[in-house]
Amino acid sequence: MQTKDPIVLVEHVNKSFGTNHVLRDFSMAVETGENLVILGKSGSGKSVLIKCIIKLIAADSGKITVLGQDIDALDEDQLNTWRADIGFLFQSNALYDSMTIRENLLFPLRRHWTKEKREKMADQAILEALEDVGLAHTLHMMPAELSGGMRKRVALARALILRPKVILYDEPTTGLDPITGREISQLMIDVQKKYNATSIVISHDLNCINMIANRIIMLIDGKNYASGTFQELEAATDPKIKAFFE
Numbered sequence: 634m635q636t637k638d639p640i641v642l643v644e645h646v647n648k649s650f651g652t653n654h655v656l657r658d659f660s661m662a663v664e665t666g667e668n669l670v671i672l673g674k675s676g677s678g679k680s681v682l683i684k685c686i687i688k689l690i691a692a693d694s695g696k697i698t699v700l701g702q703d704i705d706a707l708d709e710d711q712l713n714t715w716r717a718d719i720g721f722l723f724q725s726n727a728l729y730d731s732m733t734i735r736e737n738l739l740f741p742l743r744r745h746w747t748k749e750k751r752e753k754m755a756d757q758a759i760l761e762a763l764e765d766v767g768l769a770h771t772l773h774m775m776p777a778e779l780s781g782g783m784r785k786r787v788a789l790a791r792a793l794i795l796r797p798k799v800i801l802y803d804e805p806t807t808g809l810d811p812i813t814g815r816e817i818s819q820l821m822i823d824v825q826k827k828y829n830a831t832s833i834v835i836s837h838d839l840n841c842i843n844m845i846a847n848r849i850i851m852l853i854d855g856k857n858y859a860s861g862t863f864q865e866l867e868a869a870t871d872p873k874i875k876a877f878f879e
């Protein structure tokens with residue numbers, strides 16, 4: 634299972650909440666440039682896994698290495714610098730409703746860029762990020778003025794503005810109609826190609842998964858139960874895998 638030079642390596646990770654043992658000796662390796670989808674039923678621990686990868690929550694045991702860095706060894710300052718290389722698209726989009734789209738995109742730059750760099754480069758970076766998602770005209774609008782699909786695009790632009798090397802998507806097409814879902818999936822493919830990023834995607838949306846996944850990992854019973862391409866897993870005879878593709 635180990636690849637030559639994985640950009641994300643999860644080894645024997647366990648995570649429990651009280652008696653709820655969510656991740657059980659979970660391991661996976663993600664290679665640079667992959668679009669990896671994590672598939673598993675509701676409550677199986679997909680969000681917990683990606684929160685462990687970005688160190689929003691701590692695993693109980695095991696080791697996680699991201700961009701060559703053992704994440705347990707990072708202090709607060711190092712964690713902040715390291716997080717600039719990791720984009721995260723929340724299911725809720727998490728846009729600030731009281732801020733314009735420009736201010737929403739400025740937010741990560743405030744955290745990670747110096748004032749000097751922001752003064753010189755922020756406007757250009759914000760415009761380019763919005764152009765990447767086809768929404769340059771929304772610069773001075775408020776989130777409430779945008780449709781759900783547009784808000785998702787803005788959230789994607791914000792996740793990409795620092796040019797992360799790894800992007801984590803938590804159910805990026807949930808709540809969108811199938812056409813908008815396909816548009817978002819295509820955008821994810823386009824940005825992955827443009828910036829040679831690595832994507833880890835949680836999704837239940839078979840259309841989205843079929844479009845974007847180079848590989849799928851099935852998270853079942855807290856473990857990396859199976860992995861393969863969409864076609865390989867769709868053809869599986871194991872009932873636990875089959876259930877997802879019916």
Ligand SMILES: Nc1ncnc2c1ncn2[C@@H]1O[C@H](COP(=O)(O)OP(=O)(O)OP(=O)(O)O)[C@@H](O)[C@H]1O
Nearest residue numbers: 650653655673674675676677678679680681682835
């Ligand atoms: N902070 C927390 N405290 C206690 N339990 C938690 C916490 N976060 C997650 N859990 C539990 O961990 C389990 C896995 O949750 P998780 O959100 O990872 O599921 P999921 O696979 O992402 O589900 P869904 O597809 O519905 O989003 C659930 O039983 C959930 O209740």
